[in-house]
Each structure stands twice: as C-alpha cells, then as structure tokens.
Amino acid sequence: MRVDYINPFVESAFSVIREVLNCDVKRGSIYLKNNTQSIMGVATIVGLAGAVEGRILIDMDKDTSLKVVSAMNFEEITELDDLSKSTLSELANMVTGHAVTRLHELGFRFDLTPPAVIIGDNLKIHDVGVEAIVVPMMTTMGKIEINVAIKERR
Numbered sequence: 001m002r003v004d005y006i007n008p009f010v011e012s013a014f015s016v017i018r019e020v021l022n023c024d025v026k027r028g029s030i031y032l033k034n035n036t037q038s039i040m041g042v043a044t045i046v047g048l049a050g051a052v053e054g055r056i057l058i059d060m061d062k063d064t065s066l067k068v069v070s071a072m073n074f075e076e077i078t079e080l081d082d083l084s085k086s087t088l089s090e091l092a093n094m095v096t097g098h099a100v101t102r103l104h105e106l107g108f109r110f111d112l113t114p115p116a117v118i119i120g121d122n123l124k125i126h127d128v129g130v131e132a133i134v135v136p137m138m139t140t141m142g143k144i145e146i147n148v149a150i151k152e153r154r
Helices: 002-021 062-073 081-106
Strands: 026-028 031-033 035-038 040-051 052-060 110-114 116-119 123-128 134-139 142-150
Touching: 002 026, 002 062, 002 081, 002 134, 002 142, 031 142, 040 062, 040 081, 052 062, 052 134, 062 081, 062 142, 081 110, 081 116
Parallel strands: none
Antiparallel strands: 026 134, 031 134, 035 123, 040 052, 040 110, 040 116, 052 142, 134 142
C-alpha cells in the first residue's frame, strides 16, 4: 500500500473532524489490521474504484457517534436514526472529498462509492488481499479511527 494514497485521507480526516466538530484531535499510534477486523459499533464505509481499489472506513463506538452527530446538527441526538446516518455519511463525504481532490491534484484518478453506514455489535469487515492501516484519533467526543485499505489495480 502506497503512503501517498493514505496520507491525504489521514490529513483530510484530521482537518475535517477538527473543523466540523470544533474540537482538538490527537493522533494515536498507527497500526495494521489483518484482512478480517471488527468494527467498534458504528462505521461509515466508502469504496474506491479506478486506478486503485479498496475502501475508507470511519469507525467509532455508538456513544462517540451520537456525540459527533449531535455536534454536527447543533442539537442533542439520542438515537441512530435516519438523520444520524445521513450526518455520518456527510462526514465521510467531507473527509473523502477533500482527500480525493488532493489526490486528483497529484495525478491519481479513481472514483468513490456513496457512503454506507454499518451499525451493530460484533460485526467484522473482511478485505480480500489487502491490509488496512488504522489511524486512531482521540477527540473530546471519543475515539474515531480512520481505517484505509487501498491497493493499486493491476
């Protein structure tokens, strides 16, 4: 996995989350996850296609997701309803949109799928043939992980 694909997503996530949630963001230690991995409870996934294939996952637990959704909507949200899911999708669109714009400026070409929100306990994501790089971000609302699994199409 090429670092020049990953850095724009990580940088975009830090920037967007800091600005949209109006909070401090501290990066934890980056680590690799193998092909099968558990999500923390609420994940938004965006697929990548074109010169590369893979996905970006924004992962958090339910309590953190409700705080994020509440902050983005300027009101307290207590359940993961349609508004919550739309808000999490919009956060993923902002993060991936900024990153893809940067990557296109560098000459990389690929498309994004619409975000999908996955909610549940003990759910696992299985990526075939690619490891994921995970960047934990500690915010005042809780931990948010940016999980990037990308490989070049052959």
